[in-house]
Amino acid sequence: MTEAPVHPVLWPAPYARGAVDATVTVPGSKSVTNRALVLAALAAEPGVLRRPLRSRDSLLMAQALRALGVGIEETTGDDGDEIWRVAPAGLHGPATVDVGNAGTVMRFLPPVAALADGPVRFDGDPRSYERPLHGVIDALRVLGARIDDDGRGALPLTVHGHGALNGGPVDVDASSSSQFVSALLLSAPRFNQGVEVRNTGERLPSLPHIRMTVDMLRAAGAQVDVEESGGEPGVWRVAPSAVLGRDITIEPDLSNAQPFLAAALITGGRVTVRDWPRHTTQPGDALRGIFTDMGGSCELTDAGLTFTGTGRIHGIDVDLSEVGELTPGIAAVAALADSPSTLRGVAHLRLHETDRLAALTKEINGLGGDVTETEDGLHIRPRPLHGGAFHTYDDHRMATAGAIIGLAVEGVEIENVGTTAKTLPDFPRMWTSMLGTED
Known part of the structure; x- marks a missing residue:
């Protein structure tokens, strides 16, 4: 079995200096x-x-x-x-x-x-x-x-x-x-x-x-x-x-495709995720509609799903009760939007790998954001963000959320990016490859 790569305790999240244009193969669900x-x-x-x-x-x-x-x-x-x-x-x-x-x-x-x-x-x-x-x-x-x-x-x-x-x-x-x-x-x-x-x-x-x-x-x-x-x-x-x-x-993991689609939305670029199924029960399929509502567009072909951003990100009011695992990535994108967002129906995330609502609030606010916990979700008011450490609490989706923010904010450092091995073992290399940089 191949040994896992060793990453620094604080992994410098790559900053996107232009529009992303990439094709990504996401591992199985x-x-x-x-x-x-x-x-x-x-x-x-x-x-x-x-x-x-x-x-x-x-x-x-x-x-x-x-x-x-x-x-x-x-x-x-x-x-x-x-x-x-x-x-x-x-x-x-x-x-x-x-x-x-x-x-x-x-x-x-x-x-x-x-x-x-x-x-x-x-x-x-x-x-x-x-x-x-x-x-x-x-x-x-x-x-x-x-x-x-x-x-x-x-x-x-x-x-x-x-x-x-x-x-x-x-x-x-x-x-x-x-x-x-x-x-x-x-x-x-x-x-x-x-x-x-x-x-x-x-x-x-x-x-x-x-x-x-x-x-x-x-x-x-x-x-x-x-x-x-x-x-x-x-x-x-x-x-x-x-x-x-x-x-x-096994179908590709559509929830793990989230950060790559978010990269297209944030940078005004284009990302194709290979082999996106036309019919699936995976919660990640909801990203097509959610990210389109936030300012992008998508096309599903036999080759996969191509998502294109415009460079503008809109806030969203959305019930995520059926797709709660998508909340960290959506919150990260919402923190970079041009209007407030309300994410509802996800009180159960307090019992996931970590208390995801508390963790997202603390980490985004630690970068200058304005996030408030509600009874069943988050309210996010975009603010200019700055660099700093983004803690993951050994939660893979916190790590990818921090990487999403790092695309638009210089100086974000992800603590324990290796926790992504829980479901996406090669994430750091895939991320830097998408941007055309070296890990």
Whole structure:
């Protein structure tokens, strides 16, 4: 495995001295890769993942599944694309899973561990202890699992698997994370009774990610029924069945394309992101409309998505409840706009890799900005910004947000830019290459 490049503690964010004109190939989607790995591990036959994302989060998922007995062979195809061949096996413990700070690993794998034969201990980074896991833990107990977490509703914990899980109906408050729902649905075909998940929360953030889970389950042969209440999905039913092994090509990660599209918007340039899918459940697809509303234009062709900026950036009033992960990048662009912006519907970001609302407020204001936290988001009044340190709090999207601002503000230095390895391992090189500079 190639060693990760070493970056300075404070990475000088490249300043754009002209319009960007670049074509970018964004690696595979983390969300699709990790869901595909879980489904392949639970399948009745081998599967293949082509162009999977190789990042900290996806490698942690693969390592965890290997610890449970799943075979994952990493090879390269004749065309140079990376291929992961997954050989399902009888899941077993004892095992230890390092979740790092990956929400998909800490939430998707306890249901898988409940199907294993033996105890599986989950641990991770210090921040992972602060992230909510109660929705998965409480639901699994209702469905028949035994879990030791000392009453924390969070990591570290041990799942005592007995080779099967009863399943059945369960209520879940998913208002703090849509991953609570996805976690139960992904393993549900292997539960004796399947599952019926009812969301009891007042809101459901990141709904596109649940749609992604449902679509991928159906593609793997599962029967999934969705019942709506008030026009929004509120109940999901998955019948017990075999999971089919699939040969799947992973879409590029559209959320990771955000900083590159932002570069075109900010500099009045043009960036093409290769292989942008015409039909997708990824939340990042919303960038086409959001960044167009902020002053750019886009064209989707067979080659990809070409986004063009005008050099002017407009403020926006937008509900980001379904696409919360895009908030840091949008906030960075909004700080450079010609009018105020209000970002709404993202109170749940206080529970992500860091408290993203507090972090964005502190870091943008530290560069001279004027950002105020609201009950469920941010209000951003553009001000002339200056250089300075931009702290990331070990959050990959904070690092890319700082790099976006650095395009238009000289002297911005990103603390721990290496944290982008969580989902975009080669970001510093890709960023400097886009600008035609050297890292």
